[in-house]
Amino acid sequence: MGRTLLSLVGLLFLSCHASITGAKKGVTVEAKGAKLHAKYRDPKQPIDVRIQDLLGKMTLEEKVGQMAQLERQNLTADIIKNYFIGSILSGGGSSPKKNANVEDWVDMVNNFQNAALLTRLGIPMIYGIDAVHGHNNVVNATIFPHNVGLGVTRDPLLVKKIGAATALEVRATGIPYAFAPCIAICRDPRWGRCYESYSEDHVIVQEMTQIIEGLQGEVKTDMKGMPYVLGKKKVAACAKHYVGDGGTVKGINENNTIVDQAGLFGTHMPAYLNSLAKGVATIMASYSSINGVKMHANRDLLTGFLKEKLGFKGFIISDWEGIDRITYPPHSNYTYSIQASILAGVDMVMIPYNYTEFINGLIDLVKKNVIPMSRIDDAVTRILRVKFATGLFENPLVDYSLINKVGCMKHRTLAREAVRKSLVLLKNGKPGKPPVLPLPKNANKILVAGTHSHNLGYQCGGWTIEWQGVSGNNWTAAGTTILNAIKATVDKSTQVTYRKNPGKNFFKKNNFDYAIVVVGEVPYAETRGDSQNLTIPDPGPNIIQNACKAIKCVVVLISGRPVVIEPYLDTMDALVAAWLPGSEGQGVSDVLFGDYGFTGKLARTWFKRPDQLPMNHGDPNYDPLFPFGFGLETKPTTQHNKRIEL
Numbered sequence: 113m114g115r116t117l118l119s120l121v122g123l124l125f126l127s128c129h130a131s132i133t134g135a136k137k138g139v140t141v142e143a144k145g146a147k148l149h150a151k152y153r154d155p156k157q158p159i160d161v162r163i164q165d166l167l168g169k170m171t172l173e174e175k176v177g178q179m180a181q182l183e184r185q186n187l188t189a190d191i192i193k194n195y196f197i198g199s200i201l202s203g204g205g206s207s208p209k210k211n212a213n214v215e216d217w218v219d220m221v222n223n224f225q226n227a228a229l230l231t232r233l234g235i236p237m238i239y240g241i242d243a244v245h246g247h248n249n250v251v252n253a254t255i256f257p258h259n260v261g262l263g264v265t266r267d268p269l270l271v272k273k274i275g276a277a278t279a280l281e282v283r284a285t286g287i288p289y290a291f292a293p294c295i296a297i298c299r300d301p302r303w304g305r306c307y308e309s310y311s312e313d314h315v316i317v318q319e320m321t322q323i324i325e326g327l328q329g330e331v332k333t334d335m336k337g338m339p340y341v342l343g344k345k346k347v348a349a350c351a352k353h354y355v356g357d358g359g360t361v362k363g364i365n366e367n368n369t370i371v372d373q374a375g376l377f378g379t380h381m382p383a384y385l386n387s388l389a390k391g392v393a394t395i396m397a398s399y400s401s402i403n404g405v406k407m408h409a410n411r412d413l414l415t416g417f418l419k420e421k422l423g424f425k426g427f428i429i430s431d432w433e434g435i436d437r438i439t440y441p442p443h444s445n446y447t448y449s450i451q452a453s454i455l456a457g458v459d460m461v462m463i464p465y466n467y468t469e470f471i472n473g474l475i476d477l478v479k480k481n482v483i484p485m486s487r488i489d490d491a492v493t494r495i496l497r498v499k500f501a502t503g504l505f506e507n508p509l510v511d512y513s514l515i516n517k518v519g520c521m522k523h524r525t526l527a528r529e530a531v532r533k534s535l536v537l538l539k540n541g542k543p544g545k546p547p548v549l550p551l552p553k554n555a556n557k558i559l560v561a562g563t564h565s566h567n568l569g570y571q572c573g574g575w576t577i578e579w580q581g582v583s584g585n586n587w588t589a590a591g592t593t594i595l596n597a598i599k600a601t602v603d604k605s606t607q608v609t610y611r612k613n614p615g616k617n618f619f620k621k622n623n624f625d626y627a628i629v630v631v632g633e634v635p636y637a638e639t640r641g642d643s644q645n646l647t648i649p650d651p652g653p654n655i656i657q658n659a660c661k662a663i664k665c666v667v668v669l670i671s672g673r674p675v676v677i678e679p680y681l682d683t684m685d686a687l688v689a690a691w692l693p694g695s696e697g698q699g700v701s702d703v704l705f706g707d708y709g710f711t712g713k714l715a716r717t718w719f720k721r722p723d724q725l726p727m728n729h730g731d732p733n734y735d736p737l738f739p740f741g742f743g744l745e746t747k748p749t750t751q752h753n754k755r756i757e758l
């Protein structure tokens with residue numbers, strides 16, 4: 113059955129509309145006996161009644177299990193059953209097996225869920241994953257531009273559609289919970305997570321919280337902090353990382369954010385209010401500190417402000433080993449970590465491996481009255497509320513019916529549109545010379561050069577297949593490199609030559625009409641991506657200089673943030689910031705060759721030298737290379753095919 117289904121999926125791969133009757137594999141376990149008649153099982157009862165009924169039946173062990181989130185690796189059905197595990201996650205790059213297909217994901221989630229359903233009360237577990245630019249752990253999923261590019265689009269409706277597409281692809285693999293969106297206000301590009309931030313400007317980030325409505329479903333009224341997830345094609349979202357993650361000293365990951373009240377509540381906090389209004393189901397605490405207080409232990413901001421003042425009714429989840437890092441060195445006093453985080457208001461802990469240490473430790477602290485039962489009940493109430501809101505009690509198991517949504521053409525077309533709108537044209541022609549963009553499609557001979565011109569892994573950046581990202585094209589059959597996109601765009605008569613790293617002498621013996629040079633940063637994620645120098649790694653600068661000194665050149669820069677570019681700018685004929693565009697490289701050539709115009713405006717300040725940082729628009733002594741909001745425009749030159757704007 114499985115194989116036949118898979119080949120059928122292969123045939124239908126490009127269609128979002130065809131539907132396949134779901135396989136019923138694994139959909140066998142039913143809660144048994146008295147609990148079938150329990151009030152909490154009755155969907156007609158109000159959620160609060162169901163929660164109270166269920167909570168009243170739970171032992172301390174069952175409650176503490178709900179607060180535990182474990183990584184899937186080495187996790188067994190026995191662990192889930194014996195410890196009443198409430199939640200499971202895939203860490204960055206963690207998949208059921210190498211090259212797992214969509215069925216493998218569905219089967220894995222169902223297997224874990226069946227174990228959870230076999231516990232005494234049959235409380236379903238909730239599976240979560242970092243789907244931060246599409247369903248990025250999954251081979252052949254649509255990879256959307258990272259948030260740094262989406263901020264450039266200034267198009268919250270587009271971003272909402274991306275949320276809906278992502279939700280569908282995530283649900284297709286059986287997963288009801290995404291650790292997204294990141295609503296950091298990145299104030300310093302030296303931070304390696306800056307590409308996860310839409311903008312240095314909190315208003316843009318606030319607008320982009322519309323992605324929550326795409327992920328969870330559209331709300332009609334202000335949800336005032338009540339979790340809202342609309343049906344089986346939507347997922348619970350997670351606004352992260354609360355709060356001030358993008359404001360740390362020198363952009364050092366997980367470090368200290370030094371702010372006054374105006375900075376905290378005027379810059380870093382507002383997007384959380386928008387998220388609560390949209391019914392965001394969960395919020396993740398930040399590793400970072402506010403004025404020296406670790407956010408995972410910050411009772412004033414977690415409980416006092418978020419839960420009591422703003423009325424947040426979903427759950428607060430820790431980051432990966434987030435409570436361990438309350439102490440220095442991390443994990444040096446885990447008992448204290450449990451105590452400080454749970455008392456501060458963390459409801460679910462992303463442990464992620466040593467569950468006995470957490471579960472026994474927390475039970476012990478409750479028995480010793482260090483942590484009151486009322487705090488445990490509050491945490492479990494919130495977790496159950498999200499599970500009820502997500503419909504997990506009614507639909508704990510998944511079938512294969514959405515399998516063909518993963519990487520489907522409709523989503524790829526949406527991603528391609530997002531790529532077009534996320535490009536920023538920073539230079540177009542040398543002083544006194546005519547613009548070089550849009551490029552003619554009918555040149556005789558062109559060169560496509562650079563480390564990033566034919567590398568989907570580089571194009572997608574970190575949080576793609578692996579936590580820190582991948583290199584090359586062999587990890588997916590889907591997607592278009594910029595080189596292949598250019599080849600598909602120019603006239604048949606145009607000769608396209610590709611060189612990853614052409615030497616200085618290469619240009620003399622070839623008479624190219626022009627070169628498109630694609631270079632940039634190599635993939636990175638948390639911590640490893642922090643950079644104090646923000647240089648383009650070798651051989652990028654040499655490739656730019658060799659090409660641009662020899663012939664007319666258009667540089668396309670792939671990066672998660674502004675980087676040092678001023679020293680090379682004069683030699684270039686044109687410069688395009690493409691950020692981390694994702695799998696649909698065709699969006700880049702759509703605009704380079706004039707099928708569409710450049711429209712993107714910087715959502716970040718482009719510095720001249722890193723010693724100017726932090727520097728954000730509105731600062732005194734603002735002296736950027738390109739200011740926030742900058743972006744040249746071009747007009748489309750050709751009548752483009754309307755069909756690609758579905």
Ligand SMILES: *[C@@H]1O[C@H](CO)[C@@H](O)[C@H](O)[C@H]1NC(C)=O
Nearest residue numbers: 183184185186187464465466
């Ligand atoms: C999972 O099990 C394998 C094999 O025993 C081991 O090498 C690996 O370290 C384990 N992983 C974790 C996270 O415990």
Ligand SMILES: *[C@@H]1O[C@H](CO)[C@@H](O)[C@H](O)[C@H]1NC(C)=O
Nearest residue numbers: 125211212213214251252589
């Ligand atoms: C990815 O898609 C290609 C082309 O449809 C297919 O051959 C391959 O098996 C897919 N890989 C996975 C892991 O689904």
Ligand SMILES: *[C@@H]1O[C@H](CO)[C@@H](O)[C@H](O)[C@H]1NC(C)=O
Nearest residue numbers: 361364366367368400401404
């Ligand atoms: C910030 O980084 C510095 C330098 O690495 C380190 O000494 C300090 O402990 C960090 N502070 C926090 C709050 O993480």
Ligand SMILES: *[C@@H]1O[C@H](CO)[C@@H](O)[C@H](O)[C@H]1NC(C)=O
Nearest residue numbers: 444445446447448449451452
């Ligand atoms: C760990 O923290 C607890 C609570 O603050 C404290 O009582 C205990 O002495 C600490 N243990 C160590 C080994 O530092």
Ligand SMILES: *[C@@H]1O[C@H](CO)[C@@H](O)[C@H](O)[C@H]1NC(C)=O
Nearest residue numbers: 446465466467468469470472
């Ligand atoms: C888990 O924590 C317990 C208690 O601190 C410790 O004894 C055990 O070795 C840990 N297990 C692993 C796999 O780290």
Ligand SMILES: *[C@@H]1O[C@H](CO)[C@@H](O)[C@H](O)[C@H]1NC(C)=O
Nearest residue numbers: 210211583584585586587588
């Ligand atoms: C892709 O290529 C890299 C080296 O270029 C190799 O390490 C990796 O195993 C390959 N992956 C697949 C899925 O073939």
Ligand SMILES: *[C@@H]1O[C@H](CO)[C@@H](O)[C@H](O)[C@H]1NC(C)=O
Nearest residue numbers: 640641642643644645646647
């Ligand atoms: C810039 O910083 C990165 C990351 O810290 C480092 O790997 C690289 O060597 C540095 N480059 C230069 C030219 O100093």
